[in-house]
Amino acid sequence: MRIGIxxxxxxxxxxxxxxxxxxxxxxxxxxxxxITYSQPARLDFFSENLFYHEVAISKYPLxxxxxxxxALASKLxxxxxxxxxxxxxxxxxxxxxxxxxxxxxxxxxxGIHIPVVTTLHGTDxxxxxxxxxxxxxxxxxxxxxxxxxxVSQHLKAATYEHFNITTDIRVIQNFIDLNRFSLKPKDHFKxxxxxxxxxxxxxxxxxxxxxxxxxxIYIFKKLSEKIPSKLLMVGDGPDRVxxxxxxxxxxxxxxxxxxxxxxxxxxxxxxxxxxxxxxDSESFGLAALEAMACKVPVISSNTGGLPELNVQGxxxxxxxxxxxxxxxxxxxxxxxxxxxxxxFKENALKRAKEFDLSLVLPVYExxxxxxxxxxxxxxxxx
Numbered sequence: 001m002r003i004g005i006x007x008x009x010x011x012x013x014x015x016x017x018x019x020x021x022x023x024x025x026x027x028x029x030x031x032x033x034x035i036t037y038s039q040p041a042r043l044d045f046f047s048e049n050l051f052y053h054e055v056a057i058s059k060y061p062l063x064x065x066x067x068x069x070x071a072l073a074s075k076l077x078x079x080x081x082x083x084x085x086x087x088x089x090x091x092x093x094x095x096x097x098x099x100x101x102x103x104x105x106x107x108x109x110x111g112i113h114i115p116v117v118t119t120l121h122g123t124d125x126x127x128x129x130x131x132x133x134x135x136x137x138x139x140x141x142x143x144x145x146x147x148x149x150x151v152s153q154h155l156k157a158a159t160y161e162h163f164n165i166t167t168d169i170r171v172i173q174n175f176i177d178l179n180r181f182s183l184k185p186k187d188h189f190k191x192x193x194x195x196x197x198x199x200x201x202x203x204x205x206x207x208x209x210x211x212x213x214x215x216x217i218y219i220f221k222k223l224s225e226k227i228p229s230k231l232l233m234v235g236d237g238p239d240r241v242x243x244x245x246x247x248x249x250x251x252x253x254x255x256x257x258x259x260x261x262x263x264x265x266x267x268x269x270x271x272x273x274x275x276x277x278x279x280d281s282e283s284f285g286l287a288a289l290e291a292m293a294c295k296v297p298v299i300s301s302n303t304g305g306l307p308e309l310n311v312q313g314x315x316x317x318x319x320x321x322x323x324x325x326x327x328x329x330x331x332x333x334x335x336x337x338x339x340x341x342x343x344f345k346e347n348a349l350k351r352a353k354e355f356d357l358s359l360v361l362p363v364y365e366x367x368x369x370x371x372x373x374x375x376x377x378x379x380x381x382x
Contacts, residue, residue, distance in 0.1 A: 207237025
């Protein structure tokens, strides 16, 4: 198949999933074309089946805000026509689904009928999409897609609850590449961070308010009072400065390291003993899955799709959003006994294997073919 993929090219979950999916499809022999405003962060190698098309945005002074949606639609028309794509897969509804619909209508004037699959990832539905400013467009774009997927049962239910959706939504959960995300031999790194055999706790995020990164600091403060520990804060974003200031206020700076954005996150996870994810909302919890694949149990909130991933008392624990005391107690419970910790680590890896890319990729391939076949039947009936 010749597949066009539209995504945000950042370190966010939707961009990561879209890029990793495209890379895996290319490895299977499909021709994959990424179409976005800059090269995706994880599209960092050459493959004969991978192509990147940059969306150029006009700098005309009339525009206070660059019309990215129109530029994207035009680029989609161009790439579909000249690369003879079979299908467009757009990740994150805003503005990709509406741009794809516009491109589809334009392409129809050339006698080209391109099917569009839209994947819903989370805040495009639960936060931004619910805004009255965008709701009608999001609803229309989803309903006009030839196929729609969501990364969790929770997100599917939330979409039906908040939008007047008349089309079927297929749940295809996120996945993990176990060739990349696995326990790496990084003992020297671990000794450098925890020279006295302290436990290592980790949090990775974009430090937006929804991630509740300051809760991580409070949880670690309580944990470190019981168990000698170090905390690694990976990523960057608006809440990072608040976390840094909180560390100073609590007097724990010597045990906390802010590492910023990291590409080789699997190496950091490989030296970690526990992952903290106290988020307000997670449609799936991809960062938690990456941790579990590296044998790191998870302490998380019980919101969104996290209960579909993190198994209570098996791979970690789930608590109500904001319940710092409960999360700290569970963290202490896991870390205070090495045998217990090892059991949780083994369970985490076993659970992660259920989301192996090799299991999920054929599901996407079959769904693509289903949508393409339906589109051909519809075209022949015209």
